[in-house]
Amino acid sequence: MVKIRLSLNIISHLVLLLSLLFTTNLMQGQEDVNTFMGFIKIQDSLLIKYKVELQQENGVVSGFSLTDFGGEHETKSRIEGTYNEERSLLSFREVELIYTKSLYEEQDFCNIHLEPTKFKWDSGKLMGNFKGKFNDGTECINGEIAMNSIEKIDKRITKFTKKLKNSRRVPDSIKQQLDKMKIVDTLNLNVLKKDEVTSILTASKKITCTIYDGGQIDKDVITVYKNGKILLYKYEISDTKKILTIPLTDKRSRITIESNSVGTIGENTTFIEISDGVNNIRTMTNLKIDEKTDIDVILK
Numbered sequence: 001m002v003k004i005r006l007s008l009n010i011i012s013h014l015v016l017l018l019s020l021l022f023t024t025n026l027m028q029g030q031e032d033v034n035t036f037m038g039f040i041k042i043q044d045s046l047l048i049k050y051k052v053e054l055q056q057e058n059g060v061v062s063g064f065s066l067t068d069f070g071g072e073h074e075t076k077s078r079i080e081g082t083y084n085e086e087r088s089l090l091s092f093r094e095v096e097l098i099y100t101k102s103l104y105e106e107q108d109f110c111n112i113h114l115e116p117t118k119f120k121w122d123s124g125k126l127m128g129n130f131k132g133k134f135n136d137g138t139e140c141i142n143g144e145i146a147m148n149s150i151e152k153i154d155k156r157i158t159k160f161t162k163k164l165k166n167s168r169r170v171p172d173s174i175k176q177q178l179d180k181m182k183i184v185d186t187l188n189l190n191v192l193k194k195d196e197v198t199s200i201l202t203a204s205k206k207i208t209c210t211i212y213d214g215g216q217i218d219k220d221v222i223t224v225y226k227n228g229k230i231l232l233y234k235y236e237i238s239d240t241k242k243i244l245t246i247p248l249t250d251k252r253s254r255i256t257i258e259s260n261s262v263g264t265i266g267e268n269t270t271f272i273e274i275s276d277g278v279n280n281i282r283t284m285t286n287l288k289i290d291e292k293t294d295i296d297v298i299l300k
Contacts, residue, residue: 036126038147056083075100090119098279104199110140124149190283194291203300204276209244213237214271218263222270225256234260237270255295259287
């Protein structure tokens with residue numbers, strides 16, 4: 001085994017990734033819910049990060065998928081499927097696009113259809129073959145899914161963080177970050193980065209944006225625009241939730257979030273929950289001062 005010494009800079013970045021990518025209590029209180037994380041494999045070599053959250057009732061499966069999570073093409077879709085407990089067979093398909101960071105053209109999205117796959121509901125792994133299909137049913141690309149349960153991954157992460165805390169080579173400042181890091185559910189969290197456009201699809205005539213600080217209050221300040229017009233001006237984020245109701249009168253409405261201050265701790269990390277009455281999308285900004293990120297709300 002080759003041992004690699006990590007620089008403190010790399011360790012600090014790992015701490016940040018851990019705080020954003022994993023949760024220690026994701027499954028608590030959720031019966032018959034399975035969360036998996038891993039990859040889809042296409043063209044024999046191309047790997048794309050993939051997550052699913054599945055729940056089932058009387059053999060009917062529902063949930064969400066997250067493709068290329070944390071990447072520039074992150075896409076969240078709604079899932080429908082079936083589970084045969086007697087035969088231990090699972091199948092599902094992506095049926096509705098919820099949001100994407102790719103350039104949005106609906107006809108370009110290839111939906112994953114997992115073929116009937118041997119699977120036990122309390123299993124720690126989900127592996128099988130899928131067919132990709134466009135909305136009109138035309139096949140686009142096929143591949144494989146290989147994922148582990150979030151619980152199994154979490155045990156590895158817990159072991160890793162424990163080693164960091166016990167290491168004499170890791171400074172106390174890094175250990176404190178481990179103690180205080182905000183645990184978030186990344187299946188419902190979209191990190192909004194600078195100069196990025198996130199497209200949200202909805203059939204509603206309005207959305208609500210609930211704005212707050214989900215961690216330590218450090219005086220982050222934002223301005224919110226709709227199609228260039230100010231909706232909220234230099235608002236200081238707190239743990240009190242600010243609710244904006246935004247009417248949707250155009251086919252495409254652009255919501256812009258501008259960081260006016262990064263507060264006292266790192267980047268501007270404002271939590272914004274976007275709801276259209278059906279879907280609820282949890283987002284968090286990751287912006288430096290004067291940086292902007294855009295959300296395009298597209299009427300179906």
